[in-house]
Amino acid sequence: MSHILSLRGTGQPIAYFPKLGKYIGCVKAGIFLGQMVFWADKTDNPLGVYKTSEQIEEETGLSYREQMSARKKLVALGLISETYKRLDHRMYFKFNEERFDQWLTSMILANSQNVISPTDESAVREQTKAQFVPTENTTDIYTHNNAHAENQNSDAWKPNLEQLTTALKTTKYSQRVSEILGMEDFEFHLGNFNAHHENNHQITDNQKLRKFAQWIFQEFERHLAKAEREAKKSNTRISEKPNSRNVNDAWNSIPEATGAPMQVDIPEDFE
Numbered sequence: 167m168s169h170i171l172s173l174r175g176t177g178q179p180i181a182y183f184p185k186l187g188k189y190i191g192c193v194k195a196g197i198f199l200g201q202m203v204f205w206a207d208k209t210d211n212p213l214g215v216y217k218t219s220e221q222i223e224e225e226t227g228l229s230y231r232e233q234m235s236a237r238k239k240l241v242a243l244g245l246i247s248e249t250y251k252r253l254d255h256r257m258y259f260k261f262n263e264e265r266f267d268q269w270l271t272s273m274i275l276a277n278s279q280n281v282i283s284p285t286d287e288s289a290v291r292e293q294t295k296a297q298f299v300p301t302e303n304t305t306d307i308y309t310h311n312n313a314h315a316e317n318q319n320s321d322a323w324k325p326n327l328e329q330l331t332t333a334l335k336t337t338k339y340s341q342r343v344s345e346i347l348g349m350e351d352f353e354f355h356l357g358n359f360n361a362h363h364e365n366n367h368q369i370t371d372n373q374k375l376r377k378f379a380q381w382i383f384q385e386f387e388r389h390l391a392k393a394e395r396e397a398k399k400s401n402t403r404i405s406e407k408p409n410s411r412n413v414n415d416a417w418n419s420i421p422e423a424t425g426a427p428m429q430v431d432i433p434e435d436f437e
Contacts, residue, residue: 214260333379
């Protein structure tokens, strides 16, 4: 049996330009960026392309956590921008071509002492766009649901943690502030918040702080509710697990015979 035939049936391959990963310092970020380059001219939406993490995982093999790490690097470099539509639970990714040109130029110059030809910049840009093969995608990119939030940009607003602590101490979770601030997805939710208020230029830092305190408070409540649901499911599965009782245990409940044995006469013609 030829396994290459089986491999071809598992989905469409993607091409990867190694120098993207080398320049970024992360292969996974290079793969993610390549996909964004591929999809950039497939949409007219000014926000960019709408993709779910499930789609991206199917196309690239990158897990959700790997995507998050890659996105954080790319957003910090300004190579992609993200817009999270909270009400629609949709994340849009936009490839920033102008910033990509600037970044790639600087990387070429920084590596000019190595074996890099003067035409590398155009080669990277052209091959990046040319090499990516359309991945299997049976549904329109605007019809999927995506509940994942955007990562925080490097120059995005950050709350003063002391002031945020003070604000959170006025809530019913005043004794659990450290848990709120220590949430695994804290930076994730901060990115959502910044994206939500991206175009609100009139809001002051104090107003942002109060609003973010409410925001992260609600996210913490959702986190607790989710944990409670998962705990109930776990308990339900345990309670439904069949008993592994010893089949001989039932004999313990049968009373033993007491008194003298009864004499029974058996007829001679009994067969």
